[in-house]
Amino acid sequence: MKFQPEASHFINGAYVEDTAGAVIDVIYPATGEVIARLHSATPAIIDQALEAARQAQAQWAAMTGTERGRILRRAADIMRARNHDLSVIETHDTGKPIQETTVADATSGADALEYFGGLAGSLTGEHIPLGGGDFAYTVREALGVCVGIGAWNYPTQIACWKGAPALACGNTMVFKPSETTPLSALKVAEILIEAGAPKGIYNVVQGYGDVGASLVTDPRVAKVSLTGSVPTGRRVYAAAAESIKHVTMELGGKSPLVVFDDADIENAVSGAILGNFYSSGQVCSNGTRVFVQKGIKEAFLSRLAERLATAVIGDPMDPATNFGPMVSEAQMNIVLGYVDKGKAEGARLVYGGTRLDRDGFYLLPTVFADVTDDMTIAREEIFGPVMSVLDFDTEEEVLERANATEFGLAAGVFTRDITRAHRMVAGFEAGTCYINSYNLAPVEAPFGGSKQSGVGRENSKLAINHFSEMKTVFVSMNDIQAPY
Numbered sequence: 001m002k003f004q005p006e007a008s009h010f011i012n013g014a015y016v017e018d019t020a021g022a023v024i025d026v027i028y029p030a031t032g033e034v035i036a037r038l039h040s041a042t043p044a045i046i047d048q049a050l051e052a053a054r055q056a057q058a059q060w061a062a063m064t065g066t067e068r069g070r071i072l073r074r075a076a077d078i079m080r081a082r083n084h085d086l087s088v089i090e091t092h093d094t095g096k097p098i099q100e101t102t103v104a105d106a107t108s109g110a111d112a113l114e115y116f117g118g119l120a121g122s123l124t125g126e127h128i129p130l131g132g133g134d135f136a137y138t139v140r141e142a143l144g145v146c147v148g149i150g151a152w153n154y155p156t157q158i159a160c161w162k163g164a165p166a167l168a169c170g171n172t173m174v175f176k177p178s179e180t181t182p183l184s185a186l187k188v189a190e191i192l193i194e195a196g197a198p199k200g201i202y203n204v205v206q207g208y209g210d211v212g213a214s215l216v217t218d219p220r221v222a223k224v225s226l227t228g229s230v231p232t233g234r235r236v237y238a239a240a241a242e243s244i245k246h247v248t249m250e251l252g253g254k255s256p257l258v259v260f261d262d263a264d265i266e267n268a269v270s271g272a273i274l275g276n277f278y279s280s281g282q283v284c285s286n287g288t289r290v291f292v293q294k295g296i297k298e299a300f301l302s303r304l305a306e307r308l309a310t311a312v313i314g315d316p317m318d319p320a321t322n323f324g325p326m327v328s329e330a331q332m333n334i335v336l337g338y339v340d341k342g343k344a345e346g347a348r349l350v351y352g353g354t355r356l357d358r359d360g361f362y363l364l365p366t367v368f369a370d371v372t373d374d375m376t377i378a379r380e381e382i383f384g385p386v387m388s389v390l391d392f393d394t395e396e397e398v399l400e401r402a403n404a405t406e407f408g409l410a411a412g413v414f415t416r417d418i419t420r421a422h423r424m425v426a427g428f429e430a431g432t433c434y435i436n437s438y439n440l441a442p443v444e445a446p447f448g449g450s451k452q453s454g455v456g457r458e459n460s461k462l463a464i465n466h467f468s469e470m471k472t473v474f475v476s477m478n479d480i481q482a483p484y
């Protein structure tokens with residue numbers, strides 16, 4: 001098989017296999033063909049990976065930040081040099097068009113390695129004067145062994161967004177990719193070794209949810225960072241709480257994108273397209289509830305339909321393709337179920353809604369209009385190319401409706417009125433907001449959700465706080481006064 005890795009797992013600097021584990025077939029979503037066959041980690045493999053990470057951690061943390069950072073930056077350079085090959089793997093693993101994977105996956109992973117590599121040398125504590133010559137100082141310490149668990153939409157990016165800050169702080173990692181997209185994290189592990197990383201600092205084990213669950217409860221693990229759905233997040237958060245482990249939760253969303261009638265329609269349509277159909281709609285922060293002010297509703301919908309008709313849907317390896325298949329047959333069927341619910345509950349289908357008559361898991365980009373807040377498609381995360389357009393009259397009304405959800409990942413507003421834009425983002429209950437743009441996630445800025453969409457932030461200097469903790473040291477320069 002063309003994409004068969006040397007073995008399923010990467011532990012202590014080498015590929016490792018244990019065929020006793022359940023089979024994981026890797027399927028190319030554009031054709032349905034099996035392109036690799038891996039095995040889920042057995043308890044012996046899980047133990048081997050955690051032990052490797054545990055043993056490597058003290059030595060890794062004892063290196064200077066500058067030395068650790070140099071390795072991460074070298075890994076970033078290797079990833080960029082191999083971007084094409086890595087993008088081909090990512091396209092076969094996820095079905096995302098090569099046009100996308102070339103600019104948003106290994107390159108985003110390399111950005112994280114470079115950014116956190118650059119920060120590694122400056123991760124310090126502070127000196128706190130206490131009066132009379134006494135003082136305290138703080139030491140920024142690594143947490144220990146961290147577990148990363150990934151979703152299937154951005155496999156390389158997630159492997160690096162978790163790995164890079166963890167390693168920069170002196171932690172080691174055991175990363176479990178999604179069982180749907182297991183290939184690229186192995187490449188990240190290989191590249192780190194090539195860049196000079198000590199063995200055991202970044203290990204990859206494959207597996208289904210049960211493997212993730214065993215990692216989360218292991219006493220050797222200090223921290224769990226999960227990217228996944230809210231129901232999985234709830235389970236992982238509860239399991240981690242048993243032994244008070246640190247957590248970062250990057251979970252799902254049902255984000256609002258509000259278009260006022262003074263907005264530049266062309267830009268608003270572009271934002272709605274990026275926020276609903278990039279990666280065939282499989283992006284956590286997507287603005288899938290598009291609230292359009294009544295005055296421009298028909299103009300917005302007709303321009304949207306015109307632009308969607310120009311999408312190039314097809315072979316993801318063709319550089320001209322800009323809309324690919326869904327990641328799996330199962331996910332495609334979930335989305336088709338939501339399309340049926342949308343129709344049954346009275347939404348007006350204005351574009352798409354069907355599967356393409358070809359091999360692979362292709363759905364047309366789909367738009368429903370006249371959606372109301374109570375409809376299933378307006379309440380639940382679909383995680384596919386389905387946009388719901390809802391009408392609104394006033395700013396006050398739309399803000400209240402935008403926030404009426406348990407999710408709080410992202411929110412966006414399109415308007416030419418800058419004060420209204422800032423009023424709206426001040427009112428949005430969301431971790432990541434966009435004014436006249438949508439779905440940016442550069443490494444320099446924090447990314448994450450509030451409410452049930454998450455705990456903690458990835459990227460930016462803030463991620464450092466989620467992968468390290470402060471030790472406070474009090475120093476007395478004077479005689480001690482005791483009461484007796």
Ligand SMILES: NC(=O)c1ccc[n+]([C@@H]2O[C@H](COP(=O)([O-])OP(=O)(O)OC[C@H]3O[C@@H](n4cnc5c(N)ncnc54)[C@H](O)[C@@H]3O)[C@@H](O)[C@H]2O)c1
Nearest residue numbers: 150151152177178208209212213228229232250251252284
């Ligand atoms: N906020 C973000 O940054 C972000 C980014 C991408 C995706 N997502 C979310 O991810 C979801 C789609 O991905 P998915 O379908 O792979 O999610 P999922 O929740 O089904 O699985 C996520 C990961 O958790 C593992 N897992 C499942 N059960 C587990 C358990 N009990 N213990 C430990 N691990 C377990 C899975 O094997 C997988 O690796 C969507 O909800 C999407 O919004 C969020």
